[in-house]
Amino acid sequence: MSDKDQRTFIPLPYERMSESEMIEKSRSFADSISKRRSVREFSTDPVPMEIIENAIRAAGSAPSGANKQPWTYCVVTCADLKRRIRVSAEEEEFRNYHGRMSESWLEDLEPLGTNHQKPFIEDAPVLIIVFKKIYDQEEPTGSKKNNYYVNESIGISVGMLLTALHQSGLATLTHTPSPMNFLEKLLNRPANERAYLNIPVGYPKNGTEVPNIHRKGLDDIMVSYI
Ligand SMILES: Cc1cc2nc3c(=O)[nH]c(=O)nc-3n(C[C@H](O)[C@H](O)[C@H](O)COP(=O)(O)O)c2cc1C
Incomplete structure (x- = not known):
């Protein structure tokens, strides 16, 4: 059989x-998506699980290198697991804010008003914890198969997830309590998965404020070659 015969x-x-x-x-769409903001104070109100599933379905339709779809989206609503994630995340973040981050990094974070305390991990009704698959494992032999452009692929997929959640009326944060390998252990992930992002999802707490950040304009980010 030729290669062409195997294609559909x-x-x-x-x-x-x-x-x-x-x-x-x-x-x-540009107007709507430009209103997306990272939220760090969440209401504890539950959110419809169908929205989470639909957003993950949208994320799962992202393009990926050689169509490997190298992502796993873990949905955490269990209060005890969220508490354990918060404890471990705050331990890592304490070390980040008290020695591991450079002076210039801390300076860049200053306007955001963040510190090592992460109550949003427990307050947000849902955590979507994203894992990247650095390789695939074939059934039943367990032999390793390469994935390609994993970081690019998963970044695009997460972008679609954040967009879908925003369009559905939910708020998110992209949280990186690095190093994040504690998430692989707490969620019992297989050896081929690495933690990529923690995304708390929910409604913003009443009266939440966000940093007054500057966004680059079109002239700053677009270069035309006519
Ligand atoms: C890869 C990545 C990692 C981030 N990590 C954190 C984080 O660990 N904690 C946090 O509070 N915000 C984090 N953020 C959010 C950024 O601070 C935020 O996107 C930026 O300040 C712009 O604000 P906006 O999202 O409201 O437009 C992260 C964002 C990205 C894209």
Whole structure:
């Protein structure tokens, strides 16, 4: 059998819109997504699990190197597990803020008002803990198979997850209590998975404030070659 015989192609589901409709959609999406902010104070109100599942479904449709889909999204709502994650995260973050981070890093974080205390890990009703698969393991032999462009692939997938959650009306934080290998142990992940991000998800606490950050304008981030 030739390689071509093993391939299957299906029609692309695509409907071309009018230019005016496309422009209107692009404008409205840019407005909406630019309102996304990292939230560090969460209400303890529960969130509909279907939204979490749909957002992970959206994230799972991301492009990935050689279609390896090198990600696992762990959804934690168990209060005891959240407490244990918080304890370990705060231990790592204490060391980060008290010696492991450089002076310039601490200076860059200053406007955000963050410190080693992470109550949001317990307050947020859901933690989505993302693991990257540095390789795949074949069943049943357990032999290793390469994954490609893992960091690029998972970054795109998480971007889609954050976008989907924001569009659904939920707030998120991208939290990196590095080193994060304690998450692999606490969640009992297999040897081919590495912790990538902790994403608390929920409603912002009433009256929550966020840092007044500056976002670069189009002229700063786009270069045209005409
Ligand atoms: C890879 C990555 C790691 C981050 N790690 C942390 C973190 O550990 N703790 C935290 O409070 N915010 C963290 N953030 C959030 C950033 O501080 C935040 O995105 C940035 O200040 C811009 O604010 P905005 O998300 O509200 O636009 C992280 C963001 C990214 C993309």
